[in-house]
């Protein structure tokens with residue numbers, strides 16, 4: 538029989554193995570993925586809105602696109618909404634545009650400045666396909682979102698990393714990388730950055746660096762793909778304005794979505810930018826758009842003004858979980874890790890000290906049912922070894938406490954320090 542795997546394209550052969558975690562014991566403390574907490578999901582609102590939308594829109598709620606209807610002539614109105622096959626439901630784009638205008642102060646943003654996607658990962662994939670040619674340069678932060686990096690690799694981009702510090706992307710390093718690319722004859726085309734509550738470090742890029750970044754983008758004609766997925770998960774203080782809101786060149790496009798602030802199962806993502814950029818993304822999209830049903834539900838949720846108060850309530854939940862996680866790390870792991878308290882986002886980024894054997898600790902932690910994401914996932918094997926990402930957003934408080942205590946115990950046993958605490 539043919540080895541079916543021999544039929545794989547080069548792209549599939551070069552892909553990472555499918556990730557089915559196979560830990561040595563049942564996972565009881567899942568700190569692996571940054572998932573919105575189920576207890577925050579607005580179930581009652583969605584129940585009510587689902588019924589209202591079906592009553593209001595009837596079959597139109599389940600079409601590919603939103604056909605109009607002229608009741609006078611009893612005539613379906615065709616063609617005018619075909620654009621939804623590439624951009625998504627117009628009502629949803631109008632609602633998101635209104636939210637972004639209010640939230641980020643972007644006056645010019647309208648429905649035409651948005652393309653709705655199945656989660657923001659699809660938005661990132663479209664942006665890379667639409668704007669980067671094979672061999673062109675893409676810059677990413679030294680620790681970044683693995684899915685985004687994989688799209689860039691699949692596109693054949695020349696991928697290089699920019700250093701990070703506690704304030705996010707280091708401008709001097711960005712300039713240096715751009716010059717290196719130019720010296721190598723590579724056209725630097727795109728910077729992918731998560732300036733607010735960076736993944737995985739939680740850093741927030743200060744205003745002055747944002748200004749410089751935009752000046753550099755203009756000098757180099759560099760597309761800036763700003764990933765704003767965590768920007769609204771702010772637990773104290775203010776965040777600087779988004780790059781999209783500060784940009785006057787059109788070079789910035791912003792990916793975001795509702796997975797973190799509302800619910801990931803809606804798969805609601807988008808890219809916002811100047812219409813020329815949105816049209817480029819539309820030109821490489823062939824999947825017939827996003828779900829009309831989920832878009833109508835979500836648009837109505839936004840229309841009723843429910844998102845902002847929801848985010849405020851959800852952030853109170855995450856602020857508390859973050860505090861519980863930080864307190865537990867300080868109590869149980871402080872001998873072995875350095876932790877910076879993030880002002881927002883879903884993660885603690887732990888720098889591992891070298892006073893214990895992390896491989897042994899990781900094994901012991903996994904046996905105790907603790908599941909976290911090693912730094913290698915975000916930075917590659919060479920640089921990532923000294924880090925661990927702990928997602929606090931999803932686990933209930935008692936699991937955070939017990940799981941982090943078990944993690945500390947695993948680290949202590951790996952350090953050979955059995956002193957009872």
Ligand SMILES: Cc1ncc(COP(=O)(O)O)c(C=O)c1O
Nearest residue numbers: 656657658682736766794796806
């Ligand atoms: C940095 C970053 N961007 C984008 C996403 C994608 O989220 P979604 O596709 O659900 O919008 C994630 C999810 O973890 C993320 O961490």
